[in-house]
Amino acid sequence: MVFPQRMKLSYMSMKDQGVPQAQRFWRCGSARPRGAAEPGRGAGPGGLQLPKGCGRPRFLPPGEPMEPTEGAEEERLVQCPRLRPDTLGDYVGQEPVLGAQTLLRSLLESHEIPSLILWGPPGCGKTTLAHIIANSSKKNGMRFVTLSATSAKTNDVRDVISQAQNEKRLFKRKTILFIDEIHRFNKSQQDTFLPHVECGTVTLIGATTENPSFQVNAALLSRCRVIVLEKLSVQAMEAILMRAVRFLGLQVLGQEDQHCTPATGSSSKSSEFPVYIEEKALNTLAYLCDGDARTGLNGLQLAVQARIAAGGTTPLSTAKGGAADGILVTEEHVKEGLQRSHILYDRAGEEHYNCISALHKSMRGSDANASLYWLARMLEGGEDPLYVARRLVRFASEDIGLADPLALTQAVAAYQGCHFIGMPECEVILAQCVVYFARAPKSIEVYKAYGNVKECLRTHTGPLPPVPLHLRNVPTRLMKNLGYGKGYKYNPMYKEPVEQDYLPEELKGRDFFKGREM
Numbered sequence: 001m002v003f004p005q006r007m008k009l010s011y012m013s014m015k016d017q018g019v020p021q022a023q024r025f026w027r028c029g030s031a032r033p034r035g036a037a038e039p040g041r042g043a044g045p046g047g048l049q050l051p052k053g054c055g056r057p058r059f060l061p062p063g064e065p066m067e068p069t070e071g072a073e074e075e076r077l078v079q080c081p082r083l084r085p086d087t088l089g090d091y092v093g094q095e096p097v098l099g100a101q102t103l104l105r106s107l108l109e110s111h112e113i114p115s116l117i118l119w120g121p122p123g124c125g126k127t128t129l130a131h132i133i134a135n136s137s138k139k140n141g142m143r144f145v146t147l148s149a150t151s152a153k154t155n156d157v158r159d160v161i162s163q164a165q166n167e168k169r170l171f172k173r174k175t176i177l178f179i180d181e182i183h184r185f186n187k188s189q190q191d192t193f194l195p196h197v198e199c200g201t202v203t204l205i206g207a208t209t210e211n212p213s214f215q216v217n218a219a220l221l222s223r224c225r226v227i228v229l230e231k232l233s234v235q236a237m238e239a240i241l242m243r244a245v246r247f248l249g250l251q252v253l254g255q256e257d258q259h260c261t262p263a264t265g266s267s268s269k270s271s272e273f274p275v276y277i278e279e280k281a282l283n284t285l286a287y288l289c290d291g292d293a294r295t296g297l298n299g300l301q302l303a304v305q306a307r308i309a310a311g312g313t314t315p316l317s318t319a320k321g322g323a324a325d326g327i328l329v330t331e332e333h334v335k336e337g338l339q340r341s342h343i344l345y346d347r348a349g350e351e352h353y354n355c356i357s358a359l360h361k362s363m364r365g366s367d368a369n370a371s372l373y374w375l376a377r378m379l380e381g382g383e384d385p386l387y388v389a390r391r392l393v394r395f396a397s398e399d400i401g402l403a404d405p406l407a408l409t410q411a412v413a414a415y416q417g418c419h420f421i422g423m424p425e426c427e428v429i430l431a432q433c434v435v436y437f438a439r440a441p442k443s444i445e446v447y448k449a450y451g452n453v454k455e456c457l458r459t460h461t462g463p464l465p466p467v468p469l470h471l472r473n474v475p476t477r478l479m480k481n482l483g484y485g486k487g488y489k490y491n492p493m494y495k496e497p498v499e500q501d502y503l504p505e506e507l508k509g510r511d512f513f514k515g516r517e518m
């Protein structure tokens, strides 16, 4: 396949490492896909470095050595030697859909993989589940291909399909196509693979955070099983964090015996002292990450790495009553780690509404500076740029209205621009639009007048007044005979302004622009 599949895997790997969507970049050596940053541009805070001899930015989690080759990167992802589980046995939570004796589990265990849409909030394990399916399907001779709808074009989908057709025809090999963030494909892109899902050329697994009833073609949806994954519970998060604790070679203070073997590649190996973490810190982390495993793991990793980098040891008393010098990660460090990983922006909860409200109010108050701040806080926190763009379309009419009718055009163009190029490049499109809106003159005339009309309709008692006869359409002779259109004055025929009523008789004189009554 000509399309650099590896490039997408690199992206997926960054996602795996907890890089907020706004900061995921494409690995050195890959062709830059649509939506990825220009070299040297858009580099997010921390973690982005330019390796020697490479013109493109790449993400390096603090303390992680650079991967030698792209091939190794692909291998690394497929084998999941990091925190992402490889098998259903390590997959935590989601019992209602994946517990023992559920239909999905028996299908997966018998390698009968139906087309699936995995729907759930960020970090609940959609991609992880797809990777587990990938592992097991590869062992069974199936191909597993990954596309990310944030960057793939229709031609990429066509390439995958034509290769799947060849594999099926020549080698009788089935292809599973995993499309991450499938809601970002538009309807016509989704149509591209509809017939091929139907005839079995590919088994589709789509992952989405958005309600598939609105974002996935009805025809496609009817050919897939929708698996609803829930936010991970605090208990599930604790289990995931404990697995990470073992992987990172940490020791839980007071339980040293249980977790004393540092895993290969662990971050504690970079410290000459043992690294301890308070049990309370883990509980707090499990609680605060709001069911999003990626941000929880990211927060843990950042807290540990920051403590190691800061140096300095603490005298500690161990479980057996002994004393030891070690690096201690406390609840405070973990909270700090969470802040650094932008976890405090909760994309699904209150913070999401608080920030969009603050953006709306800052633009309304013509404060371009604050508007940019709230915009960046949302985008850096991983907010969907199309959500922000949709709110801007609304703002263009609600707050700017006819004071600058071009605002609506700007907002729709910004929405389309974001749709075309995705993050991170579309951030500047939104920034431009937000500043335009903050600086634009404001008028709520239309918004208010429309509100008055709605109010009038809602409070009306009895049957609504009939449409005046002179305003009615006259498609047939009978209607003409009944008086439809009678007396209507066709305005272009008159040089002077025409005296004519356009409201129903009982509303005569009502001016919605001035409130209830004239």
Ligand SMILES: Nc1ncnc2c1ncn2[C@@H]1O[C@H](COP(=O)(O)OP(=O)(O)OP(=O)(O)O)[C@@H](O)[C@H]1O
Pocket: 015, 016, 017, 083, 084, 085, 090, 091, 092, 093, 094, 120, 121, 122, 123, 124, 125, 126, 127, 128, 129, 207, 208, 209, 240, 293, 294, 297
């Ligand atoms: N159910 C789970 N069991 C074990 N680990 C999990 C689970 N869910 C998530 N994780 C861990 O969290 C990380 C992020 O999860 P994953 O990428 O699957 O989330 P996602 O639902 O696809 O998120 P997004 O919608 O933001 O793409 C994984 O690398 C994995 O280590």
